[in-house]
Amino acid sequence: MAAVRAAVEGTASGHRAAPVHVEPADVSLEAALVALADPVRRMLVRGLAGAADWEHTCGTFDVPVTKATLSRHFSVLREAGLLEQRDAGPRRLNRLRRAEFDARFPGLLDLVLREGE
Numbered sequence: 001m002a003a004v005r006a007a008v009e010g011t012a013s014g015h016r017a018a019p020v021h022v023e024p025a026d027v028s029l030e031a032a033l034v035a036l037a038d039p040v041r042r043m044l045v046r047g048l049a050g051a052a053d054w055e056h057t058c059g060t061f062d063v064p065v066t067k068a069t070l071s072r073h074f075s076v077l078r079e080a081g082l083l084e085q086r087d088a089g090p091r092r093l094n095r096l097r098r099a100e101f102d103a104r105f106p107g108l109l110d111l112v113l114r115e116g117e
Contacts, residue, residue, distance in 0.1 A: 016087075018087065019074075019078055019085040019086075019087075019092070020078065021078055021081075021083075021084055021085075022078065022079050022080070022081050023081060023100070024081030024082075024097060024100045024101045024103070024104040024105075025081075025100075025103075025104055026081070027079075027080050027081040027104060029105065031079065031080050032080050032081070032082075032101075032104075032105055032108065034076075034080070035076050035077055035079070035080030035082060036080075036082075036108070036112050038073065038076075040063050040064070040065055040069075040070075040073055041073050041076060041077055042112055042115070043061070043063055044061055044063065044073060044074070044077060044083075045077070045082060045096060045109070045112060045113070046112075046113060047061055048083070048094055048095070048096035049096055049098065049109070049113050053095040053096075054086070054093040054094070054095055055093075056093070056094050057091040057092060057093055057094070058070065058071075058074060058085075058091075058092045058094065059091075074094070081097060081100065081101055081104065082096065082097060082101055083095070083096065083097065084097050
């Protein structure tokens with residue numbers, strides 16, 4: 001009961017739920033390709049690839065979408081095993097799971113990143 005109360009109180013006070021991550025080993029090729037098919041998601045992946053882990057917060061990406069749409073894009077990338085996020089106070093930090101994703105789909109991220117050159 002205390003855990004439920006803490007969850008409800010946390011939600012009521014403005015805290016958001018922790019992000020749910022999918023292991024790249026559990027991702028199908030189709031899910032990976034769908035995640036990488038969208039140009040905005042490819043922009044996010046490229047931005048993360050060019051930065052240190054945990055350097056970018058969600059609000060630091062210059063993309064032509066609303067906050068709600070951006071949130072959905074981050075969710076799709078998490079579900080495809082491409083992105084890991086963690087909360088640091090009011091900010092959500094991001095990390096590209098490059099090594100883990102490359103182990104599951106060798107060369108796929110290299111193709112995506114090369115496309116932007």
